Amino acid sequence: MTASTVAPRLKQKQIAQLISLGKRLDGRGLTDYREIHVETGIIERAEGSARVLLGKTEVMVGIKIEVGEPFSDVPNEGVLTVNAELVPLASPTFEAGPPDENSIELARVVDRGIRESKAIDMEKLCLVPGKKAFVVFVDVYVLNHDGNLIDASAMASLAALLNTKLFNYKLENEEVKIKPGYTQLPMRNHPIAVTFAKIKDKLIADPSLEEEQVMDARLTITVEKDGKICAIQKGESGYFTIEQILEAAKTAQEKAEDLRKVVVKG
Amino acid sequence: MSQKTLEKLINKDGIRADGRKLDELRPAKIEVGILSNADGSAYIEQGKNKILAAVYGPREVHPRHLALPDRALLRCRYHMAPFSVEERKSPAPSRREMELSKVIREALDPSVFLEYYPRTSIDVFTEVLQADGGTRCASITAASLALADAGIPMRDLVVACAAGKVEGRLVLDLDDAEDKVGEADVPLAFMPNLNAVTLLQMDGMLTTDEFEQVVNLAMNGCKQLYVLQKETLKAKYVTVKEEETEE
């Protein structure tokens, strides 16, 4: 139906009132995540794939591996490229067309988490230094938007990468010849993104779509497996105080551990 | 990225590479109502094809100047995910996707009572998550269910299937490997209760006799998929009838 993204004022008041009492519309605690389901290997044709359900938000990630040229400034490493599509069927607010600032930001935040945590052992993807390397395409496909696309996309990307197989090969005069068999994509880290929304000066984790429509600002903190922070992104026009940021960082570390268990085992 | 050595796709007993007989459909399963935002949705798996269809509407048209005064505007977008094919595909729409978007729209158009909702748009989206030949047909089969799931009044469901010629034999429901080496591929979409063909295309070469046989093969495939479509719609509500009989 003709829908709009403006949350009714009455509901905004309701959400804000509940949050000042430490509660949320769906009964969750301020830092609780919705139910998470992770499935891997669903697209057999892709080298790796995963599908994550975070509440009703649904994101699918497909990994394709190709042989290409390394970047000239890092000739001994493979290439990682992350792309996100907010396809129109996922939300009445998504339009067909080239990536807009939201899908680009989503892709770059997911990319940052993987790249900065050195999640993929990029040196092992080098085939012929300076000339040939594996290119890892991470394609994030949002299928249903019910809030917190960043965390769902980051989890799906990690699950898909852990599911990814590289074909075996041998080099003949710098030509890559494919051999039968596969090896797992060499992974060294498991970055997890934890996103908070600020509503009425309180921080809530894993905002639903309704909560996002009401939030003043958004903060994503990506934590790698040893608890170090490897990426941060503040979004929306509002602001955070230093205290809120430090509190968020601490909560993110705890939450990341729980979320990682769901992704890495599943 | 692997290269298969050229083998025959159909053996001398008429059994295909995936074990099917010449006139056999790939196994298929369909679900409806799986996306919470879309007004209607359906998901189909047919062989290795995995396709998601969703409908938004009837709703106000954006941009406004495209609105039609006497009927709804039916719009359709067929799109493939970058990871859906062997070699990664750029997410930007290709010429093939644009042509398929058009023919899919034209296959669905006659089935919807567009004249009931002037000045609105009905937007149909199909996303191919994994492709293995015959995606335009599977997209139509799913999109039609998504329209029904959205509660949009329709004259009939639209069902689609392809048939063609591979290695000299006339076959039903070609997969990607068969389509690549085959002599002809004929996708067909059909409204069974009204006996109306709403999509028909052909690549390749066939005699008129062969063409007639291929069309009949495709129709048979369509009839089987139509049964599955109806079962899928009914399955959602079968509990209603069960509870009724308790009264």
Added chain:
Amino acid sequence: MPIFYENRQIVTPGDLLAEGNYMAGDNTYKEGDKIYAARVGLFNYDDRNLYVVALKAFYIPSVGDLVIGKVVEVSLGGWVLDIRAPYLAMLRASDALDRPFNPQRDDLPSIFDVGDLILSKVIDYDRTRDPLLTVREPGLGKIARGQVTEITPTKIPRVIGRKGSMISMLKRETGCQITVGQNGLIMVNGKTPEDERLAIMAIRKIEQEAHTSGLTDRVGEMIRKEKGGVENVSEDT
């Protein structure tokens, strides 16, 4: 003159319901002397009138309907509302002011602003125009308190019940003021948020079990049990 389906049988679009001298009722259409289903639903016939009770259908405005809409735009001379229909609805400034609109004096957003929920009535609608609303009757206007919940419009009659039996029971048991919009939105205004929660829980149950019988009694029982709270738990374990 055959009818091909039984009463209460599930039909899908395109199913040939009957052939002959019948009338094509709701959610069916006629071609020649054949009558087909147009939506998924339960087939019914009433003498010569064949119709389908659609299991899913969106709201189409009808003059006289009470609807709850959300203001999505303040425009020149009025407001545009989302009433969960294929069309956006209009509310004229002169209607809300009950006098001609004076752009110099009257500040529209201070009356109704984007995001406000308005209880209104449809006063005009046809194929050539978007629905027109009014707030001039008593009880209509901005919803300032309480909660608004949504259900599929086809289940609204069940929330009201035969001769209003269901809605009277809900009001009685929860002590809430409940106003039902024909477009699937329901306003619940209680003395406490807890009362409102009970009412909304009851509405959800009605939506799930709309097609069953004895629902009014079961919903009433559920509310009473929830209200009873701790004392009742030990009773039914």
